Amino acid sequence: MPDRMDCVRTDELIPELAFGIAAGDERAPALGHLARCVRCRGDLQSATAVADGLLLLTPEREPPPGFESRVLAGLSGPAGAAAPARHGGPAPRRARLRTGSLRRGSLRTVSLRTVSLRAAAVVLTAAIAGLAVWWRTGADRDLAAGYRHTLAVAHGRYLRAAPLLAPPTSPAGQMFAYEGQPSWILVIVRGAAVPGRYDVRLTTRDGRQFTLGTMTVERGQGSWQATIGIPVDRIAAVTLTCPGAQLTARL
Amino acid sequence: MGTLTDESLLAGMASGDTDSAAVFVRRYQARVYGLAYSIVGSSAIAEEVAQEAFLRVWRHAAAYDSRRSRVSTWLLTITRNLAIDAIRLRHELPIDPHLLTASLTARSTDSPAAGFEDIDLVRAALRTLPSEQSTSIVLSVFYGLTAREIAEREDIPLGTAKTRIRRGLARLRDAMGVTDA
Numbered sequence: 001m002p003d004r005m006d007c008v009r010t011d012e013l014i015p016e017l018a019f020g021i022a023a024g025d026e027r028a029p030a031l032g033h034l035a036r037c038v039r040c041r042g043d044l045q046s047a048t049a050v051a052d053g054l055l056l057l058t059p060e061r062e063p064p065p066g067f068e069s070r071v072l073a074g075l076s077g078p079a080g081a082a083a084p085a086r087h088g089g090p091a092p093r094r095a096r097l098r099t100g101s102l103r104r105g106s107l108r109t110v111s112l113r114t115v116s117l118r119a120a121a122v123v124l125t126a127a128i129a130g131l132a133v134w135w136r137t138g139a140d141r142d143l144a145a146g147y148r149h150t151l152a153v154a155h156g157r158y159l160r161a162a163p164l165l166a167p168p169t170s171p172a173g174q175m176f177a178y179e180g181q182p183s184w185i186l187v188i189v190r191g192a193a194v195p196g197r198y199d200v201r202l203t204t205r206d207g208r209q210f211t212l213g214t215m216t217v218e219r220g221q222g223s224w225q226a227t228i229g230i231p232v233d234r235i236a237a238v239t240l241t242c243p244g245a246q247l248t249a250r251l
Numbered sequence: 252m253g254t255l256t257d258e259s260l261l262a263g264m265a266s267g268d269t270d271s272a273a274v275f276v277r278r279y280q281a282r283v284y285g286l287a288y289s290i291v292g293s294s295a296i297a298e299e300v301a302q303e304a305f306l307r308v309w310r311h312a313a314a315y316d317s318r319r320s321r322v323s324t325w326l327l328t329i330t331r332n333l334a335i336d337a338i339r340l341r342h343e344l345p346i347d348p349h350l351l352t353a354s355l356t357a358r359s360t361d362s363p364a365a366g367f368e369d370i371d372l373v374r375a376a377l378r379t380l381p382s383e384q385s386t387s388i389v390l391s392v393f394y395g396l397t398a399r400e401i402a403e404r405e406d407i408p409l410g411t412a413k414t415r416i417r418r419g420l421a422r423l424r425d426a427m428g429v430t431d432a
Binding site: 015016046050051052053054055057058059062063067068070072076228 | 273277281284285286288289297298301305306328331336337338355372373377392393397413416420
């Protein structure tokens, strides 16, 4: 039974949830409540219908000539290659190979008892190996649980890190990028040869560049962070530049 | 194929049929590009956003759930989110929200396309809102600004920004006749 107070709190947040602008720390408890409360879910659904309706109001506009061809070329290019699972085409290679091996097996005279013993041995070996892996990877599982918890705090999806390098490959710090709400980057400089104010620029995978701000490096050290409005997986590099120096972290 | 439903085209795309994709792109390109352009205010970025939106639909066609939203709604929401990502990096709104509001509420002489018959109702509803409420709604829905960001931008307390969004939404719901599901 949903708590009445939770309904009141969630109800206050429904407009922001429907418009996709609720702050992360408010969103998590509200979503937890929505999972349990049919009435609040109904409220959210109707509020979302309003937001959806508003999107229809923007005037239609014909895209530049050749747009359709470029989109379709993109679907069959590398970016679209991850696309849909194809159905109805030729069977995947692995499936065909497996079918072939079954056919070969059927020509042999292998007794049911032998097959059963072999199957039991395989299962036992797999179980022992599984237990060994389970025992040896305990620390990894704890680490993974801690990571998941860390991400859950700010509704994150993942955290990436990359070394910050001075040309050609001298370590000069680290860059961390967090995909969440909000997404952010943190740049830590340790051991830069040139002190001063560095411009921090972000380059996306499609080659666009954005200046995010400036940071100060003194005695070879400095740190700087900013929220970003671009998915982390679209970042190709973050570059720090000042007269006479350039540091780059590539993701 | 031009008469196939959106759901049928999406099913075709889920199975890798590029003919379905071509029909789908042709059907929605003006609407998707129009929405992207309204938000980002640049034809180059709008084209990039629109292309990426269709690419995402292609990639995730199999995951589309017709019980949750219409295909057009799904597509436009993807477009909106991508456009907001694009403008957030610039730390400024490319188009004055008052101009966008005026464009959204301008009377259209065209008959709404099939599937979009409710547009005039939505437009009329937005037109009835006090300016401060419609601006808050536009800033949040089209530019993805949080209540705190709206408060800073409009130089008003956070509570006032939240109230404007809430009251604006309530009036839109009433005017559009949207009831709780």
